Amino acid sequence: MINKKINPTWILTLTSLGFFMSMMDSMIVTTASTAIKNDFQISVGTLQWALNAYNITIAAVLLVGVALGEKIGRRKIYNIGILTFTIGSILCALSNNISFLIVARIIQGVGASVMTPMSMAILTNSLPVTERGKALGIWGGIGGLALIVGPSLGGLIVAKLAWQWIFWINVPIGIIAIFLSHKMLPESTGNSDKINPLDSILIIVALAGIIFSLSEMNSPKLNISTIVIGIVSIFVGVWFVLRQKKENSPMVPLNYFQSTTFTGGNIATFLLYAAMYGVVFFLPQFLQVVDGANSLQAGLKILPWTGTLFIVTPFAGKAVDQFGTKLIATLGLILQGTGYLFIMLFVNQQSSYAIMVIPLIIAGAGLSMAGPALQKAVLGSVDPTSLGKASGIYNVFRLLGGAVGTTITVIVFYKFGSTVSAQQFTSGFRSAMLCAAIFSFLGILFSMQFKKGH
Structure with a gap:
């Protein structure tokens, strides 16, 4: 039941803020990693757990947090998530050794695990079907903004202040977000199923x-x-x-998967993000190793790709509402795969960066179109009381897709190339881009299964 007057602007702003915070904190830490490593005098292998602990915790706890949200209130669990995330941020900033930092990152991850699915569920439940695509497009665009500004902002903070401040900035934002969310967001619940501890x-x-x-x-x-x-x-x-x-x-009703739209949407999402995360892993490295860019230049050169997430996604959301999820998701997957395929075909050790710009824009536009379309397809295939669970399942497929995609892309890279020389790196990179294109094109097989009306 919804018990507050709906203000679409506040709902979109506050749900997007939670998504932005959780996405930002996974990105902003990457540019602070060297400073943390030097401060704590640790190896790269140990340092990676300050990064991995956050993402692993989000994936692990997500469905349990969603089940709680469905039972006791989506807004309530969303706010508890932001509070837990904020407390974890304080502990991260106060960390004086890597073990403390890893524990604090796990606490952050517990909070972040419900911030994304609950924000999706609140947003989708609060708005009419005809406005959901546009809203999810803007929501996704704001999350995309975290990908753009996260690394640069992290680098700026570390350079001007200290790495601890990448966590301190979450505290005032978190407090304000909790206060406003309690005042402005409507409360809603799904089913009231008892949560099984063993499950x-x-x-x-x-x-x-x-x-x-x-x-x-x-x-x-x-x-x-x-x-x-x-x-x-x-x-x-x-x-x-x-x-x-x-x-x-x-906890995960298997009857949801009887819907070809729900199943196809989740598998296409898995493949969409498998492609994206494989590119995220290798593209910055290629620009630095082969193209000779420094970390800041590499971040700027990626903007034709990541920038489309902020620019194209809101318009793509409108197109989803107008033309349906099947057409926009399929077109998006085609464009993403085509962009990566063009990079594989045109890029070599001697080629200039300019040849990558248009393919990066094409791929980014495809990702920006497919993302909100697949979200709306999955959430639109269940009834309102199931939105929380559906958004949780969607996000698990997204996270697993990213992890599997990165792993397979790395295997492909080392099968056809290596890091020993620019020539070998280029060979591996091109193979990785082909792998990402194949993931994207495979997704088309599942987006095409959406039922009429989607």
């Missing part, structure tokens, strides 16, 4: 283990323990799914 443990263990193993597979030395954890996590995940089939009130 909660199983899904946390399964998702944390799978994301951890995929992250570790990118390391130069693959430990047997990583493989064991991955296999055990998959078995735990299968056990979780089998339990969902038998339960009257499952």
Whole structure:
């Protein structure tokens, strides 16, 4: 039930703010990593856990947090998420060693795990169907803005102040967001199913283990323990799914997947972000290793790609409302795949950066179109009481897609290239871009399955 007068502007602003904060904090830390490493006198291998702990926690806790939101209130859990995230930010800023920082990042991740799906659910539930595409487009564009300004802002803060300030800036924003969200956002609930503790443990263990193993597979030395954890996590995940089939009130209702739009939308989302995160991993490296850019120049050269997320996404959202999710999602996936394919075909060790600009714009426009279309397709295929769970499942597919895409792209890179020379790096990079294009084109097979009316 909604118990507050709806103000679309405030709803869009406050839900986008939570998404922006969670996205920003995954990006802003990347440019502070060297300063943290030097301050704590730690290795790169140890440092990566200050980065991985946040993302792994988000994936692991997400569905449990969503289940709580559906039961006791989406706005309430959204605000608790922002509060937990803010407390975690304070602890990060106060960290005096890497272990403390990792624990603080886990606390941040617990808060961030519900900020994105609950903001999606609140936004979608509060607005009529005819306005959702536009709103989700703007929401996605603001999240895209975090990708653009995050690394640059982090670098500026570290250069002018200290790395701790990348966390301190979250505190006043978080306090203001909680106050305004409590005042301005409508409360809503989904189903009131009892939350099964065993299911909660199983899904946390399964998702944390799978994301951890995929992250570790990118390391130069693959430990047997990583493989064991991955296999055990998959078995735990299968056990979780089998339990969902038998339960009257499952955490993940498998009947949602009877909808071809819901299933196709989630698989297409998985492939969309598998492609994107593979490119995110290698494109900045290519610009620095082969093109000779420094970190700031590389960030600026990526703008034709990331900038479209902020510019094109709101217009793409309007197009979704007007022409339907099937057409815009499919067109977006085609454009994303085409952009990456063009980079693979045209780029070589001697080519100038200019040849990448138009393909990057094409790929970015495709991502900006497909993102809101797939969101609306997935959320539009369930009833309002199921929006929280649907948004949680969507975000799990998004996170898993990113992890799997990065891992496969890294494997492909080292199969056809290496980091020992610019020529070898170019060879691996082109193979990685082809891999990203294939992911995008595979997504078309699933977006085309959307039912008429979507």
